[in-house]
Amino acid sequence: MTSAGEPGAPVRDPALLEGLVKSFDPGGAELVAELLTTFLDTAAASLADLRRAFGEGDAATVHRTAHSLKSNGATFGATNFTDHCRQLEAGAKGGDLAGLGPLVDALEADYAVLGPDLARTSRELMAAAGGAGG
Amino acid sequence: MSGEPAAVLVVDDDPVNRQVLTFGLEKQGHRVVGAADGAEGLALLVKEPFDAVLLDIVMPGLDGFAVLERIKGDPRLATLPVIVISGVDEMDSVVRCIELGAEDYLPKPVDPLLLRARISAGLARKHLGDLQREYVEQVGHMAEAAKALETGRFDAHSLAAVAERTDALGELARVFQRMAVEVLGREQRLRQQVWRSF
Numbered sequence: 444m445t446s447a448g449e450p451g452a453p454v455r456d457p458a459l460l461e462g463l464v465k466s467f468d469p470g471g472a473e474l475v476a477e478l479l480t481t482f483l484d485t486a487a488a489s490l491a492d493l494r495r496a497f498g499e500g501d502a503a504t505v506h507r508t509a510h511s512l513k514s515n516g517a518t519f520g521a522t523n524f525t526d527h528c529r530q531l532e533a534g535a536k537g538g539d540l541a542g543l544g545p546l547v548d549a550l551e552a553d554y555a556v557l558g559p560d561l562a563r564t565s566r567e568l569m570a571a572a573g574g575a576g577g
Numbered sequence: 578m579s580g581e582p583a584a585v586l587v588v589d590d591d592p593v594n595r596q597v598l599t600f601g602l603e604k605q606g607h608r609v610v611g612a613a614d615g616a617e618g619l620a621l622l623v624k625e626p627f628d629a630v631l632l633d634i635v636m637p638g639l640d641g642f643a644v645l646e647r648i649k650g651d652p653r654l655a656t657l658p659v660i661v662i663s664g665v666d667e668m669d670s671v672v673r674c675i676e677l678g679a680e681d682y683l684p685k686p687v688d689p690l691l692l693r694a695r696i697s698a699g700l701a702r703k704h705l706g707d708l709q710r711e712y713v714e715q716v717g718h719m720a721e722a723a724k725a726l727e728t729g730r731f732d733a734h735s736l737a738a739v740a741e742r743t744d745a746l747g748e749l750a751r752v753f754q755r756m757a758v759e760v761l762g763r764e765q766r767l768r769q770q771v772w773r774s775f
Contacts, residue, residue: 514593
């Protein structure tokens with residue numbers, strides 16, 4: 444079920460963020476840095492919500508939260524994170540959370556790597572944009 | 578026209594998605610207002626005018642389907658183009674939204690170039706629809722004016738807005754106004770002659 448989380452697989456595809464920066468140019472680096480900040484400000488709380496909802500058997504919240512995180516992951520090219528969200532969303536859709544525990548664990552493990560990676564990228568983008576965040 | 582700045586409402590519970598859409602639309606020169614859920618979106622729609630709505634489907638509380646149903650069920654909002662935002666794996670939801678009256682859909686993650694194309698096309702269709710409704714309404718004014726002339730209640734000012742048009746309908750309204758004034762003048766002269774003959 445956690446097939447996307449192969450050891451050694453890249454955290455994310457950098458081409459996605461590069462494309463996003465270009466599509467927002469001029470000023471794309473600063474805007475994407477802002478997007479990353481928004482994600483980093485909310486993702487930990489979303490994962491905590493997801494963990495809590497999973498513990499309480501609240502499949503609707505697991506489904507919805509995985510759906511949102513999946514979309515964010517796809518925006519930033521976070522391949523494993525997105526795939527685990529997709530599997531979790533699909534699994535929770537029917538209302539049965541049985542067997543989804545490893546996916547919740549995998550998602551948290553993905554974010555433990557993805558979060559610092561995106562934080563670093565955000566700082567680099569701010570530096571490139573000449574912002575105070577560099 | 579499609580290239581003109583428009584007011585766009587973005588209804589999405591996810592702050593990152595809302596921001597991506599907002600940045601993309603603002604880069605095109607549009608004014609964007611964000612709503613974090615369906616209820617807030619509907620409240621904004623009745624409070625201020627918008628030219629288009631970008632609507633997420635999966636949201637807590639009122640989801641995209643419920644919001645869409647309310648928009649299409651409200652005569653004041655029914656003509657507003659709604660573009661639903663969905664994951665590529667949610668085609669069944671997209672189909673349901675199109676059946677409920679959504680104009681188009683935008684796959685997530687949102688591609689800013691596709692966003693530009695879809696919103697421009699939606700706004701252009703809305704503009705054409707608005708023109709068509711205005712045309713039909715003004716043809717109705719012409720019909721009312723003809724009835725009023727028949728019953729002696731014609732007021733030339735009632736066609737002022739139609740007569741300002743630069744197309745054939747405007748020309749028709751101007752000719753009708755002149756003819757109506759002439760007819761009314763003749764009638765008045767005739768009445769005076771009849772009155773004098775007694």
